[in-house]
Amino acid sequence: MDGEVRHLVGLLLGTEDDWPRAFEHLVAGLGPVPDGTGRRHTFATERLTIEPFSLRSKPRTDLVIDRLAYWYYHPREWLKKVALMDDVYLLNSPFTFQAMEKHAAYCAMMRLGLKVPETVLVPYKNPVDHDKYAFTSQRYNQPFDLDAIAAGIGYPLYMKPFDGGGWRGVSRIGNPDELHRAYNSSGEMLMHLQASVDYDVFARALSIGAETMVMRFDPAAPMHSRYRVEHDFLDPATGIEAITISRVVNAFFRWEFNSCEMLVREGEVYPIDYANACPDISVTSLHYYFPWAIKTLVKWTVFCLVTGRRPRLDTDMRSYFEISDRSDLDYGQKLGAYRRLADEHFTVGEYREFCAAHLGDLDQRVLDWAAGPEFDRLIVDTVTATYPEHEHERFIAHVRGLTGLWVTDESTRLSSPA
Numbered sequence: 001m002d003g004e005v006r007h008l009v010g011l012l013l014g015t016e017d018d019w020p021r022a023f024e025h026l027v028a029g030l031g032p033v034p035d036g037t038g039r040r041h042t043f044a045t046e047r048l049t050i051e052p053f054s055l056r057s058k059p060r061t062d063l064v065i066d067r068l069a070y071w072y073y074h075p076r077e078w079l080k081k082v083a084l085m086d087d088v089y090l091l092n093s094p095f096t097f098q099a100m101e102k103h104a105a106y107c108a109m110m111r112l113g114l115k116v117p118e119t120v121l122v123p124y125k126n127p128v129d130h131d132k133y134a135f136t137s138q139r140y141n142q143p144f145d146l147d148a149i150a151a152g153i154g155y156p157l158y159m160k161p162f163d164g165g166g167w168r169g170v171s172r173i174g175n176p177d178e179l180h181r182a183y184n185s186s187g188e189m190l191m192h193l194q195a196s197v198d199y200d201v202f203a204r205a206l207s208i209g210a211e212t213m214v215m216r217f218d219p220a221a222p223m224h225s226r227y228r229v230e231h232d233f234l235d236p237a238t239g240i241e242a243i244t245i246s247r248v249v250n251a252f253f254r255w256e257f258n259s260c261e262m263l264v265r266e267g268e269v270y271p272i273d274y275a276n277a278c279p280d281i282s283v284t285s286l287h288y289y290f291p292w293a294i295k296t297l298v299k300w301t302v303f304c305l306v307t308g309r310r311p312r313l314d315t316d317m318r319s320y321f322e323i324s325d326r327s328d329l330d331y332g333q334k335l336g337a338y339r340r341l342a343d344e345h346f347t348v349g350e351y352r353e354f355c356a357a358h359l360g361d362l363d364q365r366v367l368d369w370a371a372g373p374e375f376d377r378l379i380v381d382t383v384t385a386t387y388p389e390h391e392h393e394r395f396i397a398h399v400r401g402l403t404g405l406w407v408t409d410e411s412t413r414l415s416s417p418a
């Protein structure tokens with residue numbers, strides 16, 4: 001079958017301008033991509049706006065990259081509509097993201113045997129503002145001994161909302177006084193108490209489709225230096241385990257653009273936060289890793305559209321539980337079995353072959369772009385928009401330096417024999 005197939009990629013955006021601009025630039029430079037049946041696929045992008053829509057209207061987009069649904073209901077409901085009615089490809093399932101807050105995600109991964117730290121859910125400090133709930137809680141909420149629960153977990157511990165995000169309401173608790181102070185001020189937030197992991201290394205893994213980048217992370221540092229440029233900071237087996245955990249989480253929940261936070265102590269990996277849909281990938285945060293992220297977003301988008309990958313609306317949790325419930329397999333064997341399911345879900349082999357066959361020149365194009373004036377303008381514009389004037393010079397130098405380091409490393413990689 002001959003002919004051209006045009007695809008429109010929609011972007012649902014908030015305040016960010018840098019990665020969308022980078023993505024649009026790289027997509028605009030893509031030549032037609034053949035699919036092996038004689039058809040040629042071309043791509044355009046569009047920033048979507050929020051407006052009334054009929055539930056029976058037909059969207060023009062084939063795939064949407066979304067950064068809004070977690071925060072706002074209107075775009076979230078539009079995404080659900082186009083997923084249910086129109087088979088639009090979404091990188092993250094809005095259904096599981098809504099249902100699987102941190103709490104449910106902890107439960108599911110605990111059942112898989114992952115080393116989620118000991119976690120207890122305690123009732124609201126203040127009843128939610130609703131007559132019936134106040135009545136119900138007065139009648140049925142059992143008194144409980146917060147100190148005894150905390151003592152059972154051990155200090156220091158973390159108190160954080162069951163549906164957390166953006167550090168809202170997170171506190172590290174060192175003693176019973178702090179415990180009561182934090183609980184008393186939790187109000188109507190529903191809280192977990194979680195054992196703290198005294199980690200050697202914090203690893204944050206950014207996954208986009210079939211690829212994952214595990215980065216060393218310092219949560220206490222300011223935004224621009226949280227991701228550290230450090231290679232081989234995990235031994236090879238732990239690095240593979242971190243990739244496996246991230247990929248399994250994503251396959252299990254049908255998420256494809258997500259980051260997973262893991263604490264590593266003495267070679268053991270403890271996942272603590274892994275529902276971060278469409279995480280911050282700004283050039284000022286990701287710096288060195290930014291070209292990789294944008295390139296991978298382009299590759300995964302093109303792969304999904306050209307191969308006609310169907311969005312998987314249903315989950316397949318039972319097949320993971322069938323492995324986790326077996327008593328004859330140890331942790332490593334279970335992880336290996338989950339990894340096979342996850343790799344199948346992401347069609348990792350097919351993706352690699354596709355990229356090698358059809359996107360072979362993208363590495364060089366991204367390198368040329370990252371070394372060129374367009375990219376430098378992106379850095380200057382983003383820093384100018386993000387930081388106060390007296391910090392511009394310093395941060396432009398910072399981002400230029402780290403992305404320049406990527407350019408040097410990538411040039412070496414591309415010029416060395418495979």
Ligand SMILES: Nc1ncnc2c1ncn2[C@@H]1O[C@H](COP(=O)(O)OP(=O)(O)OP(=O)(O)O)[C@@H](O)[C@H]1O
Binds near residue numbers: 164196261273
């Ligand atoms: N069990 C734990 N052990 C050690 N440190 C922890 C633990 N839980 C949370 N932290 C620390 O608190 C930070 C915030 O916790 P968490 O990631 O769960 O909350 P969040 O609201 O999702 O934050 P964000 O959106 O920034 O990721 C973590 O980055 C980590 O530094």
Ligand SMILES: [Mg+2]
Binds near residue numbers: 261273
């Ligand atoms: Mg976190």
